[in-house]
Ligand SMILES: Nc1ncnc2c1ncn2[C@@H]1O[C@H](COP(=O)(O)OP(=O)(O)OP(=O)(O)O)[C@@H](O)[C@H]1O
């Protein structure tokens with residue numbers, strides 16, 4: 001295993017959104033390496049480029065300029081289908097607004113990523129049930145998102161993110177819609193996933209949530225202005 005090479009390596013990443021009459025320079029040269037097993041918190045003011053950067057490292061979007069390597073593979077050169085495939089295998093996403101399908105039960109939401117990669121039905125249900133247990137949602141499998149609390153919905157989203165056993169979890173303000181008690185519970189799940197070897201990259205506006213990371217990176221105006229390592233709060 002190539003444990004010594006970074007799982008993520010960004011070299012001078014720029015992203016400019018072209019809106020016709022104006023151009024928004026969202027990222028102005030981001031260079032960064034993230035090691036296997038890191039728990040990285042990303043902070044910074046609204047509009048500083050955090051989500052833009054996360055979308056690029058998650059292969060949801062491409063940089064305007066610069067190079068990006070995921071597990072030493074040059075991502076910038078892949079086409080859309082190849083990007084979707086690498087994303088499905090290597091990365092799990094968690095968002096602030098949960099992004100669950102509304103008319104679909106918890107267990108079905110968790111099974112979705114495995115439908116995309118053609119896992120057979122029996123295996124799908126087995127793995128989905130494992131993921132549901134891991135996030136502590138036994139007994140809620142057949143509830144719709146509207147029948148679950150915010151924290152429970154985020155647990156479903158985390159189960160969906162981990163069901164394909166990705167090595168990297170990207171979370172964009174995962175506790176942004178949750179109260180502090182529920183946030184702490186959700187962060188406990190991320191901490192356990194990290195202890196079990198997942199690399200976690202999480203955007204947050206909250207200092208106490210950022211403390212779960214072993215590294216805090218601060219964005220400002222499309223640049224990284226601070227990158228500090230620390231003992232994670234575990
Ligand atoms: N699809 C888009 N088209 C045009 N401009 C965009 C687009 N997405 C983001 N931007 C702009 O790029 C800049 C960075 O946005 P981004 O969403 O990355 O910020 P952020 O740090 O995640 O902010 P927040 O904390 O509010 O989520 C902002 O000026 C934003 O208006």
Ligand SMILES: [Mg+2]
Nearest residue numbers: 050051052172
């Ligand atoms: Mg954002």
